[in-house]
Amino acid sequence: MNWRRIGKLMKKELLQTLRDRRLLGVLFLAPVFQLFLFGYAVSTDVNHVATAVYDADRTAASRQLVERFMRSGYFDYRAALDHPAQIDHLLNTGKVQMVLHIPRGFANDLQRGRTAQVQSIMDGTDSTTAGIAAGYVEGVVRAYAAGISVERLVRARGVVSSVPGIDARLRVWYNPELKSVQFMVPGVLCMILLIITMMMTALAIVKEKEIGTLEQLIVTPITATELMLGKTLPFLLIGLVDLAAVLLVAAHVFHVAVAGSVLLLFAISILFLMTTLGLGIFISTISKTQHEATLTSFFFFLPFILLSGFMFPVENMPRVVQWITYAIPLRYFLEVIRGIFLKGNDLSVLWPHVLVLAAFGITIISVSAWRFQKRVG
Amino acid sequence: MSNVLTYEHAVEVRELVKRFGAFTAVDRLDFTVKRGEIFGFLGPNGAGKSTTIRMLCGLLLPTAGRGTVAGLDIIRESERIKTRIGYMSQKFSLYEDLTVEENIAFYGGIYGVSDARLAERKAWILEMANLADRRHSLTGELAVGWKQRLALGCAMVHEPEILFLDEPTGGVDPISRRNFWDLIFTVAGAGVTVMVTTHYMDEAEHCDRLAMIYGGKLIALGSPAELKAQYADAGQLLEIEADPLMRALDVLAEAVHDVAVFGTTLHAVVHAARGEAMVRTTLERAGVAVRRVEPIAPSLEDVFVRLIEQADRQREEAG
The missing domain is CATH 3.30.70 (Alpha-Beta Plaits)
Known part of the structure; x- marks a missing residue:
């Protein structure tokens, strides 16, 4: 293997990349932009649910419940209704996302020890938000009910200390505020590395095929291995620079700092990049034009992004689909990245994922190298 | 690199066949190219000219038959052949977003030309192609004739003994074509064997010897004068x-x-x-x-x- 030759090829590749303004934008601005987009705009946190209240009971008890809702911080009081016919219109026009309906006789039922009823009507067009808000509703109502029970018991027995009860307290570790930014940053990082390295490698090779320079290279004494390294190493470098840029923005703009070892993060990223660069070469061997290569890349992106746990938790997928996710390298990388980022995991915990990533990387690179060899020969 | 010129013929081809599926592109071709001559490969589009050259340069594997280039076997020793030959196609295969100098330096590096030698070769190419004033221009901004000469220079940066030119003048204006042939004469005059494909008759006249090829078969072989004399008979x-x-x-x-x-x-x-x-x-x-x-x-x-x-x-x- 002639490293001088590989060096010349890398230098040429980087020169061409640095000269292409549009490509530069894609390589270095787009990742940061994506981070902002996912960090700020795409948030799965549910706050400020626009709420209207139809209080048909109009008692101290019902007003107390409404107050509890508003104090929780999750609901914004938008309107008070005095007729049920208004409910439909408000939800339909999207003015509110939820209507809290307290029926007549609510306080009366409570007083007599009967089960009182409260209704919340949700706009289910955004099922995720509706589901999360429903959870909040239940929480608020349960807390209110518990308060009444205790009060009742205390009043009946006249003794405070003898009330039994379980006080369940929830503590969330690693991301105590359950902010989606924390969860998104590692995901965006994975996606950027995947897109840039896989697609750019494929395009860079197919472009040479299109303009005929690949043929010209094949009549030189360069070997297939040298050619492959010279075409992929520049994008490995660019991928690592992007990784550093995303880490900096994450730390300084979103205050999401890496809890574990940054060095380990880079090392395992290189392992993952073997997979993506290999896929890039593979795509280049089955595509004749840059257009074909782009379309083929998307064929890989979609399952990677949908089935890796980046968008939806793997645990929520049907059993069969969960099996398929084991074949998605990004799934393991995502676990590693989230582990290092949020939990500060080290190799003693992450080694199974790392092994799987190494196996994927070596297999994919080998298959691609073999296919590439055949094209050149 | 062994530069001992011990072979007899620059190119020798025996019963060479290339099939793509059911289509026979090259049909049992036989010919030899003598050292130092300009050998023309004349035929209409699709006659099998490019396919033959691509087999000689190691871009395609023959279906049957055998051949040598610079005394080396085209099937078993194609990698060694590559250090001894230059190849230029109609596509001119240059990087348009690199400058003239960068293209020369890149191909020089790929061919393993030493830095000291590369400086000499670069000077020679810039002079030969008349590109000295344009050395820092982006290749994409050059006129076609200049690109063509630069492509020839890049194909010769490692001083090959044999030069394969596959329709090198396609899409080039008549004056540039003439200038380019002057370059071919210069190169051949320095002892380089040139094998060139064309479908221009005036270019064929310039060749020392011609192979006429049609439907993958050799239909005539000889110098332009010999071929005309046969006709006169x-x-x-x-x-x-x-x-x-x-x-x-x-x-x-x-x-x-x-x-x-x-x-x-x-x-x-x-x-x-x-x-x-x-x-x-x-x-x-x-x-x-x-x-x-x-x-x-x-x-x-x-x-x-x-x-x-x-x-x-x-x-x-x-x-």
Whole structure:
């Protein structure tokens, strides 16, 4: 293997990349932009649910419940209704996302020890938000009910200390505020590395095929291995620079700092990049034009992004689909990245994922190298 | 790198065959290229010229047959061949977003030319291609003729012994074509063997020897003068101006050995003795106005057209 030759090829590749303004934008601005987009705009946190209240009971008890809702911080009081016919219109026009309906006789039922009823009507067009808000509703109502029970018991027995009860307290570790930014940053990082390295490698090779320079290279004494390294190493470098840029923005703009070892993060990223660069070469061997290569890349992106746990938790997928996710390298990388980022995991915990990533990387690179060899020969 | 020139022929091909599926692109080709000559490969599009060159340069594997380039086997030793040859195709295969100098330096690096040697080669290429003033220009901004000469320079950056040019003048204006052929003569004068494909007859005239190829088969081989002499053996060539031309063509097709349309005239081959008079009377009897009948020396185009027609006739008779 002639490293001088590989060096010349890398230098040429980087020169061409640095000269292409549009490509530069894609390589270095787009990742940061994506981070902002996912960090700020795409948030799965549910706050400020626009709420209207139809209080048909109009008692101290019902007003107390409404107050509890508003104090929780999750609901914004938008309107008070005095007729049920208004409910439909408000939800339909999207003015509110939820209507809290307290029926007549609510306080009366409570007083007599009967089960009182409260209704919340949700706009289910955004099922995720509706589901999360429903959870909040239940929480608020349960807390209110518990308060009444205790009060009742205390009043009946006249003794405070003898009330039994379980006080369940929830503590969330690693991301105590359950902010989606924390969860998104590692995901965006994975996606950027995947897109840039896989697609750019494929395009860079197919472009040479299109303009005929690949043929010209094949009549030189360069070997297939040298050619492959010279075409992929520049994008490995660019991928690592992007990784550093995303880490900096994450730390300084979103205050999401890496809890574990940054060095380990880079090392395992290189392992993952073997997979993506290999896929890039593979795509280049089955595509004749840059257009074909782009379309083929998307064929890989979609399952990677949908089935890796980046968008939806793997645990929520049907059993069969969960099996398929084991074949998605990004799934393991995502676990590693989230582990290092949020939990500060080290190799003693992450080694199974790392092994799987190494196996994927070596297999994919080998298959691609073999296919590439055949094209050149 | 061994530079001992121990081989006899620059290129030698025996029974070379290339099939793509059911299609035979190159059909049992036999020829040799002598060292130091300009060897032309002449034929219409799709005749198998590029396929043959691509097999010689190690871009394609032959289906059958064998061949050597610089004394090395084209199947087993194609990697060693690559250090000894230069290849340039119609695509000019340059990086348009690199400068002239960067292109030369890149190809030099890939061929493993040392830095010191590369400086000399760069100077030689810039002078040869007349690109010294343009060395820092982006290649994409150059006119076609310049790109073509730069491509030739890049293909020769490692001083190859044999140069393969696959339709190097395609899409280039006549003046640039002429300049380019001057370069080919210079290169050949320095001892480099040149094998060049073309479908331009005027370019074929420049070659020391020619292989005419049609439908993947070799239909003639020799120097331009030899090929024309063979043609002359068959009879006298007449140039005929007549009106209406197509009627004249039909009439003569029955009466003479060979006739074909050349621009606004007909070229016909007749037996030397009474040929000219026979053509006149035949045409006049058929009611065609004869403007001019004149014996001329055959051009390569005459030779080529006649050989192709013969090949077509033989194929029809065989099929």
